[in-house]
Amino acid sequence: MHMYDFNDLLPYKKWRQGQLQIAHSVYNSIIERKILLINYPTGAGKTLPVLIGALKASFENGYKIIYLARTKNQFQAPQRELEKINKKIKEKINFVLLYNRQELCLQKNLQKLPYEEFIGFCAFLRKEGKCKYYPLSSRLSDSNNMQCGDEIMNLAESGDYCPYELTKLLSKNALVMILAYNYIFDPRIREIFTRDFNVKFERSILIIDEAHNLPDIIRNILTRKLRREWISRAIKEIKGYYRGEDRASVISSLRCLYSYLKSLDKKVLEKGFSVLERDFLYNTLPSPTRLRKIGLIIESEYKSMLLFKSSYIRRIYEFTNYFFEYPYSILYAERDYNYAVIKISPIFFEQNVIKPVVESRATIMMSGTLPPLGYYTSLLGLDPVRSRIEELRIPSPLSHRVKLKIVKGVSSRYVERGEVQYRKIAQCIDAIFYKSREGIVMTVFPSYNYMRNIRLYLKSRPLLVERERSRLSEVVNEAKKYEKVLLLAVAGGKMVEGIEIKRGNRSIINVVVIAGLPIPEPNILTKNMLENVSVKVGNRELAWKYVYLSPAVMRIVQAIGRSIRSKDDSSIVYILDERATDEFIISQLTRYGFVPEVVELQALLK
Template sequence: MSVLISLESIFPYVKWRKGQRELAEEVYRVSKEGGTLFVNYPTGSGKTVAILTGALKAAVEKDLKIYYLVKTKNQLISPINELKKIKSRQKVVTFSYIYNKKDMCLLKSLKGLDYLDFLRYCSFLIKNKRCPYYRKAVKLQGYLSNGDVNVYKYGEEMSVCPYELAKKNIPNTLITISVYNYLFNPDIRAIIEREVNLRLERSILIVDEGHNLPDSIISMLARELRRDWIMRARKEVAKFYKGEDKESIIGELTRLLSYFKYLERKIGGRKYLELNYDEFPVYELDPDKLFKAALAIERREGNELFSPLSYIRKIAEFWKELRTRRAAKVLIFERGFKTSVVKLLYVLPPPDSTDPLRKAHAAIVMSGTLPPAEHLIFTLNLQDKNVRSIGMSSPYAVNLKILGIKGVSSRYTERYEENFIKMAKLIREVYDSLPEGIVLAVFSSYDYLRYIIPYVKIQDVIVERENTTLEEINSKVRGKNKLLIACSAWGKVAEGIEIKVNEKSLIRAIVIAGLPVPEPSSYREKFYEIMLARTRDKDKAWKHTYVIPAVMKVIQALGRSVRSENDRAVAVLLDDRFFEQYVLNIINSYGYKVEEINPRLLKNSILSFFNKA
């Protein structure tokens, strides 16, 4: 039975911050009427609690269910904390949460298993009635946590499976917090729909960190095929499989190994090799036959003993996805230190993965760096949805002085030594203008970084490589008074680095060395083809394929410096293309203003800005 409640009776704080009430009202309106809302509110604006307030009001009044989805388990903490505060004011608000099954398992002996091995072992124990925690969970009736009970600790105390407790909780609570996989992975969603009576048409979806959603879906559906897996799979089949198709499977695996050897010769000194999907040799490998062989190999000891995931099953999983014709894919061959690998990636999220956004009564997609609404619509295939947008500029944007310099560019046609020296000289001038602090130099690609950095000639510099971690960077920064960090716009550092001491950012300057336009590839060609089909406009398709992704990498990098009202920093954009009106409009939409400056005045402008601080 629905009831009427006010926003104020839900909102757990004394005062609304700037933009919070307007956001709560818009979320309530969309959640009640139906449709999709894109929310572009900066970090620290209080968007999480405002969105929850508006969605909860609509859910209570219209008897709807809310699913709040985050990218990682660690991101569950923020909405859970806000919901605890809301629940202290509104007892009608009940919530639950569920995450990675392995992380919720009480069997310590399984923690070291690969995730797929864990799932199979879990199924084995349940099927053979050997998991004591699962047996108790099945018998338990009427458990309701309301979210304020730590479900893992409760399960531990009661010797009951926490995952099963969490699953039982979902139908009984108003809002469930979980990770992307549970709804955006079609295979997992099918299980959830069956086990918890998921009704998307009566649900409100809230997607946190929505700028990550397309890439996260592509990543969760990616598959890989390793040369050493094929070799081990062939040995497994030869030694343990007794089926009539044994010789046929061994023969096809041998041919597949020969193909890998051919690719290893062809790749030469390149980092990767793009394979033509339509020409990839599917041979006569049948996923169903491979799965049958895998099951026979894994059960070679009978049902009494558990055996690890077979390598032939890994081959089968890859082949199954390869044969699934649900969306455009690309195949990439890479040669690693120990083995070579073929990676299968979707160009865009397949339609069945984004079905929840289309089928839900309402969907709220939020982020501090959400791409333009039109880009998300076409990327997530939401052309037929009623979409609205609401945004607010960062209140700290005025603390970042952005200077733009013409006469330099990272265009491929301008990549020669004279321009490398010019770009390097400007980076060094920014560095020399700061008495202390970190300068983050963000290059358009790893290759461009390698071209420029020898000419910069700064002694204290950390250079990001493709495999560098944020932890490595942070450990090297300690104790440094002044430092240059050189990174790629497409790497981890530009997207996620945060270096603070006493709650104050140490990144005092950011140099964007070239507009990070994606390199041409078969992936981008297919992306463009899909965008052209969806937009029916060549110019729009080009911008969605190359320009918007580049500008969004810049927006993310600009956010690395000013993290609070106490921070002040300068950013210098080094590329003519930053002054194209379309690019400027996107940058301006985040509250940033770009000031063109003569290179000869750069040092004085930076010194003047910090002297006024």
């Protein structure tokens, strides 16, 4: 392979501030087999220098690059940069984008099936030779130069080839693979992926984008659920397709389980969350072995009728198996619209889950809002390899464009919540909106419920509200209709993590209001996390700050990032919570390059 210098791979006229430092750090981490954590502001251009550093090492040593992104939309950034690099260098970089098999399937009538049913039907068609897109023709063996998902789809459609199988074939010669988190961090999917694509982590560079989300994403991947609807459907399946001697006893157990879930509805609707004792489920759930046996029998019946779907018994089996296999996991009930759903989540991650992070030649974890190193390594269970971990934090080159003000005399403390507090915060928001120039005043709340309570007292108009099912495109288009508008959003929601509203090259979000410190709700998950981190860092007070204050700072920085997208942007940010004057929070904000100013409530309201 050709050897390239960093500048040889740069497809632009010059580096942005901090980018060349990132490229060097990435390259050195790969050569020295390190785990590198990079904190560089959102929108400042992390993707390009990380790829350049990884590509230089890959060209020299033959490593494969695995780039993980959270969503399909986030696949676009690495694809765009690779396409630009390819226009500059002689030796083209082959890369593939790997979606799930169903999204790639050319049989459009199958794309509406539930995923598990699709997988079963796909396997049947391939086995029986009834899929016209499979197997691939041998004449594809020389097709080594496909570069991206669009080209693969075009080739597949023109030649009646299965896009998934085509991606597998072309990935053998691909230097870069871009895929979703679950291919690596769901152990079951990872086993299939590494087998199908012949991936060896010791010869791979793992790049994780938006890495601040990684602990939550892994926890969501590993969490198992139990719904009342599944139980009632499982009972119908057993009645219809199972004739075993234990039929009556299993149905009886499932009915008890159904009644128990129903009894949780009222409690969960009132509180939103309820910790559960394990004893009832331990004595009620059928054994995983029995459930698996029944599930296989029922699914065999389905296949005989050409119905390719997993049984509801299988879903209950997966929950039950996890329940008995991991006795130290967290068991709780949570509100899901108007019903309770039981969930079981890991307290800490097994080493098998983070195995790729440790075993890869190097792992690059990047974000604009990485938490403190000690907290992050504790969450991910990386303490045993702490000596291999390096951290690179580069303050935002645009932080000087932000005026950050913390307002004293107001707070969103849980113990003070009520009409008096809601009115005071609404009064502050109205005063800020009245004083602001044209554009968007984006107001960020700790939760949807808190936002609804404050909204009752707001007088400012026009007003746009983020809801749980809001679409980003709809909000953006609606906001652009107004010269000046108040946008209500939620910390950690779609708007704060993904919205960008511009006129020309400038952001029209000119003011950001943090309406209450976005501290995580103190529930069983955060309490268990606190206990776990306390043990690992050996300091309960510091652990409390890591678990509750660090996520709040991350969400504040994310919100600020919505307003500063280029060197031409500027914004004023108000934090309506005097708790933000805490020394730990000030120090964390300063690490991101922001210089907070403390102002009195009365000065704001003048």
